[in-house]
Amino acid sequence: MSIRNRLILVLAGTFILTVVMVACGGPTTTDIVQTSTALNKVENATATAEIVLTAGGNPDEVEVEIGTGSAAERQNILAAETATALAEQGIISEGVGSGGETKQGAAFDVDVPDGPAESGLIVVDILLRGAAGIVFDPDIVKITVGSTVKWTNSRRSASSTVADPGQDDYWASDSFSKGTFDKEPGSFEYTFNIPGCFTYKSLFSGDTGAGAICVVEE
Numbered sequence: 001m002s003i004r005n006r007l008i009l010v011l012a013g014t015f016i017l018t019v020v021m022v023a024c025g026g027p028t029t030t031d032i033v034q035t036s037t038a039l040n041k042v043e044n045a046t047a048t049a050e051i052v053l054t055a056g057g058n059p060d061e062v063e064v065e066i067g068t069g070s071a072a073e074r075q076n077i078l079a080a081e082t083a084t085a086l087a088e089q090g091i092i093s094e095g096v097g098s099g100g101e102t103k104q105g106a107a108f109d110v111d112v113p114d115g116p117a118e119s120g121l122i123v124v125d126i127l128l129r130g131a132a133g134i135v136f137d138p139d140i141v142k143i144t145v146g147s148t149v150k151w152t153n154s155r156r157s158a159s160s161t162v163a164d165p166g167q168d169d170y171w172a173s174d175s176f177s178k179g180t181f182d183k184e185p186g187s188f189e190y191t192f193n194i195p196g197c198f199t200y201k202s203l204f205s206g207d208t209g210a211g212a213i214c215v216v217e218e
Contacts, residue, residue: 105164105165105166105167106164106166106167106197106198106199106212107164107199107201107210108199108210108212110140110197110199110212110214111140112142112197112214112216113140113141113142113214115142116142117142117143117144117147117214117216117218118141118142118143118144118147119143119144119146119147119218120147120148121147121148121150121189122141122143122147122148122149122150123149123150123151123152124136124137124138124141124149124150124151124152124161124211125137125151125152125153125154126151126152126153126155126159126161126202126207126209127155128155132209133206133207133208133209134159134202134206134207134208134209135209136151136161136209136210136211138211139209139210139211139212140211140212140213140214141211141212141213141214142214142216143192143213143214143215143216144215144216144217144218145192145193145194145195145215145216145217145218146191146192146193147191147192147215148189148190148191148192149189149190149192149213150187150188150189151173151176151187151188151189152185152186152187153176153177153178153185153186153187154178154185154186155177155178156177156178156180157177157204157206158175158176158177158186158204159175159176159177159202159204159207160172160173160174160175160176160188160202160203160204160207161173161188161190161200161201161202161211162200162201162202162203163198163199163200164198164199164200164201167196167198167199168194168196168198169192169193169194169196169198169215171190171200173188173190174188175204176188192213192215194215195215195216195217196214196215197212197213197214197215198212198213198214198215199211199212200212200213
């Protein structure tokens with residue numbers, strides 16, 4: 001659905017909500033605040049879409065960038081640090097809120113890719129891929145013992161790569177991204193010396209992708 005169609009639907013929904021509140025005896029202070037917030041979001045989305053369209057872009061493919069030093073970036077870093085601390089204790093929190101499921105060990109069953117294992121330096125890109133969101137490409141790699149995986153992030157928004165705890169190998173990167181004036185993408189490298197399949201994810205809010213590294217003897 002396009003930005004324009006979504007805008008029409010949201011505005012129509014807001015108008016209907018307002019009519020219903022008036023018919024039921026008038027809006028409360030909370031209703032007014034919530035309605036104003038919704039309208040502000042619509043106005044911001046519309047302004048963003050107009051800027052993107054003027055620049056010749058597609059507003060449905062816009063990636064929201066988190067500014068360096070912003071409150072959003074600080075919140076993301078804090079969340080990543082908290083998740084890393086929990087991971088070091090063998091705890092992975094899956095889901096949203098206090099009702100999230102807690103798992104230990106590999107986060108999902110891994111099907112080892114067919115064919116020969118790669119060796120040397122293997123690159124895994126962290127990409128924004130449409131409706132799929134942030135993904136690791138490739139999401140599963142098969143490498144030989146002693147090989148190094150290099151995760152790269154060409155986006156302005158930070159990501160990370162952190163192994164799910166409870167496995168035979170563990171790694172945890174700091175946040176990394178491509179800076180405004182950087183010529184190369186942000187990256188993190190880790191050398192694998194223990195055979196096995198190890199799952200991992202990014203601990204940053206909004207990064208939904210997961211990956212696995214399968215390490216085999218030559």
